[in-house]
Amino acid sequence: xxxxxxxxxxxxxxxxxxxxxxxxxxxxxxxxxxxxxxxxxxxxxxxxxxxxxxxxxxxxxxxxxxxxxxxxxxxxxxxxxxxxxxxxxxxxxxxxxxxxxxxxxxxxxxxxxxxxxxxxxxxxxxxxxxxxxxxxxxxxxxxxxxxxxxxxxxxxxxxxxxxxxxxxxxxxxxxxxxxxxxxxxxxxxxxxxxxxxxxxxxxxxxxxxxxxxxxxxxxxxxxxxxxxxxxxxxxxxxxxxxxxxxxxxxxxxxxxxxxxxxxxxxxxxxxxxxxxxxxxxxxxxxxxxxxxxxxxxx
Amino acid sequence: xxxxxxxxxxxxxxxxxxxxxxxxxxxxxxxxxxxxxxxxxxxxxxxxxxxxxxxxxxxxxxxxxxxxxxxxxxxxxxxxxxxxxxxxxxxxxxxxxxxxxxxxxxxxxxxxxxxxxxxxxxxxxxxxxxxxxxxxxxxxxxxxxxxxxxxxxxxxxxxxxxxxxxxxxxxxxxxxxxxxxxxxxxxxxxxxxxxxxxxxxxxxxxxxxxxxxxxxxxxxxxxxxxxxxxxxxxxxxxxxxxxxxxxxxxxxxxxxxxxxxxxxxxxxxxxxxxxxxxxxxxxxxxxxxxxxxxxxxx
Numbered sequence: 001x002x003x004x005x006x007x008x009x010x011x012x013x014x015x016x017x018x019x020x021x022x023x024x025x026x027x028x029x030x031x032x033x034x035x036x037x038x039x040x041x042x043x044x045x046x047x048x049x050x051x052x053x054x055x056x057x058x059x060x061x062x063x064x065x066x067x068x069x070x071x072x073x074x075x076x077x078x079x080x081x082x083x084x085x086x087x088x089x090x091x092x093x094x095x096x097x098x099x100x101x102x103x104x105x106x107x108x109x110x111x112x113x114x115x116x117x118x119x120x121x122x123x124x125x126x127x128x129x130x131x132x133x134x135x136x137x138x139x140x141x142x143x144x145x146x147x148x149x150x151x152x153x154x155x156x157x158x159x160x161x162x163x164x165x166x167x168x169x170x171x172x173x174x175x176x177x178x179x180x181x182x183x184x185x186x187x188x189x190x191x192x193x194x195x196x197x198x199x200x201x202x203x204x205x206x207x208x209x210x211x212x213x214x215x216x217x218x219x220x221x222x223x224x225x226x227x228x229x230x231x232x233x234x235x236x237x238x239x240x241x242x243x244x245x246x247x248x249x250x251x252x253x254x255x256x257x258x259x260x261x262x263x264x265x266x267x268x269x270x271x272x273x274x275x276x277x278x279x280x281x282x283x284x285x286x287x288x289x290x291x292x293x294x295x296x297x298x
Numbered sequence: 299x300x301x302x303x304x305x306x307x308x309x310x311x312x313x314x315x316x317x318x319x320x321x322x323x324x325x326x327x328x329x330x331x332x333x334x335x336x337x338x339x340x341x342x343x344x345x346x347x348x349x350x351x352x353x354x355x356x357x358x359x360x361x362x363x364x365x366x367x368x369x370x371x372x373x374x375x376x377x378x379x380x381x382x383x384x385x386x387x388x389x390x391x392x393x394x395x396x397x398x399x400x401x402x403x404x405x406x407x408x409x410x411x412x413x414x415x416x417x418x419x420x421x422x423x424x425x426x427x428x429x430x431x432x433x434x435x436x437x438x439x440x441x442x443x444x445x446x447x448x449x450x451x452x453x454x455x456x457x458x459x460x461x462x463x464x465x466x467x468x469x470x471x472x473x474x475x476x477x478x479x480x481x482x483x484x485x486x487x488x489x490x491x492x493x494x495x496x497x498x499x500x501x502x503x504x505x506x507x508x509x510x511x512x513x514x515x516x517x518x519x520x521x522x523x524x525x526x527x528x529x530x531x532x533x534x535x536x537x538x539x540x541x542x543x544x545x546x547x548x549x550x551x552x553x554x555x556x557x558x559x560x561x562x563x564x565x566x567x568x569x570x571x572x573x574x575x576x577x578x579x580x581x582x583x584x585x586x587x588x589x590x591x592x593x594x595x596x
Contacts, residue, residue: 152428
């Protein structure tokens with residue numbers, strides 16, 4: 001077994017990155033007492049002490065593979081996690097999923113109010129781009145522009161926000177597997193793939209197999225989310241469970257059935273491993289993250 | 299009278315820039331038939347055929363002063379106008395100003411629906427950064443990062459969104475002139491100043507007097523907006539008039555009274571002209587725009 005390959009070693013690595021990213025996020029978010037204080041508190045509430053930080057973990061795993069500088073990975077990890085946080089705040093709003101529970105806590109519009117949640121999401125998105133646009137330590141400005149471009153493409157109307165819009169239109173309809181896949185490639189896959197690419201871009205152009213890996217892990221993440229939404233209770237999930245079927249949203253599970261959805265997730269996991277073949281031992285963390293994404297129980 | 303200084307020549311210049319920016323916006327927005335079509339249509343509805351394009355005009359006037367390339371000014375103008383459009387869509391939402399009329403048309407959430415308006419605003423913000431992150435013709439990547447940083451700072455929680463949050467908290471309260479000024483420097487002034495700075499950054503670092511000019515014009519813009527909100531009818535304004543006082547929002551007019559607010563706008567106009575003194579004839583359009591912002595009737 002290669003060095004660092006035990007479950008305990010992987011868990012320790014994850015814990016170390018999660019702590020590091022938490023500190024980096026706390027530094028990049030405006031101080032809670034800074035005017036407008038309520039807005040800044042809501043931004044921190046939405047972002048800190050929450051989540052598995054899957055996207056930052058992917059940033060670091062990809063960055064470590066290509067030998068990227070850790071200080072630059074901090075920045076990339078913050079940027080992608082801030083986009084993720086903003087999207088959760090807006091998705092939970094009454095006009096969207098109208099959700100009251102997220103990461104085991106009241107959602108931002110419940111804890112604060114709707115207008116503050118709207119503005120906090122808006123400002124979190126802006127902060128993601130601001131963080132990434134600040135001059136990086138010994139940075140290559142052209143690579144930094146490529147990172148900004150990657151994050152914007154993954155987040156906008158032909159990425160995450162576009163996936164949300166398709167999801168919205170699809171509610172109550174039956175979609176084919178191809179249509180569901182397109183929706184999920186945008187809704188979740190785009191930002192997960194971007195995380196892998198951003199990690200690589202901290203050192204240089206992203207190798208093509210890493211993009212393939214990101215695509216497969218991104219899709220697997222959503223398939224597993226659909227399965228967990230069906231299986232888990234709200235307590236385990238830290239958010240309202242079973243809401244997809246309640247809202248009449250088409251998912252992998254509603255389209256393929258649970259058994260074939262689980263099989264599809266397994267195929268994507270194998271595909272993600274296959275994409276990493278040329279990298280050898282350096283891709284250990286990326287392999288472990290593919291397994292983690294597919295085998296997780298929450 | 300210097301060349302181009304007549305009112306008709308200024309109007310012709312404005313018209314030409316407005317048409318040019320309309321075309322650039324139409325090109326940078328996703329096509330209306332591109333999936334998700336409804337979202338893309340809402341983004342175009344919110345952005346095209348509307349407004350005076352004050353921010354793009356400032357981008358071009360500042361850019362022309364420093365000899366910036368017109369193709370780069372198109373990009374900067376689009377970026378700042380996309381941020382402005384997104385902010386209008388979100389400001390009009392029921393949880394914010396709950397407005398049904400904007401630029402003489404139904405607001406986005408009235409014409410489409412609330413969820414689509416939320417996502418359209420989100421995606422317009424993303425698009426602003428995407429447009430600015432794409433490699434510019436013969437661009438200096440470091441200057442481009444400075445532009446991204448300028449736009450992000452002006453838009454986020456310590457800029458426009460922060461000003462909105464202060465506005466929200468201030469509703470129903472009485473503020474001092476200093477407090478109102480701080481709110482407006484953020485809410486409107488930051489993005490107007492950023493427009494001037496972005497135009498200059500298309501050629502090189504922004505000269506300090508141009509930053510002063512931007513600050514004064516930005517503040518003047520908001521003072522005049524407050525005066526127009528009091529004086530104008532909804533038909534002239536193209537948006538709901540008198541809503542500030544109806545919502546109990548403190549404004550320059552409610553704090554200073556109309557006469558002193560008008561005088562303050564005039565002082566800011568003189569100050570903007572004074573900031574341009576060292577530039578001579580090259581700053582003609584910037585001078586005319588300061589006058590236009592303060593003397594406009596809509």
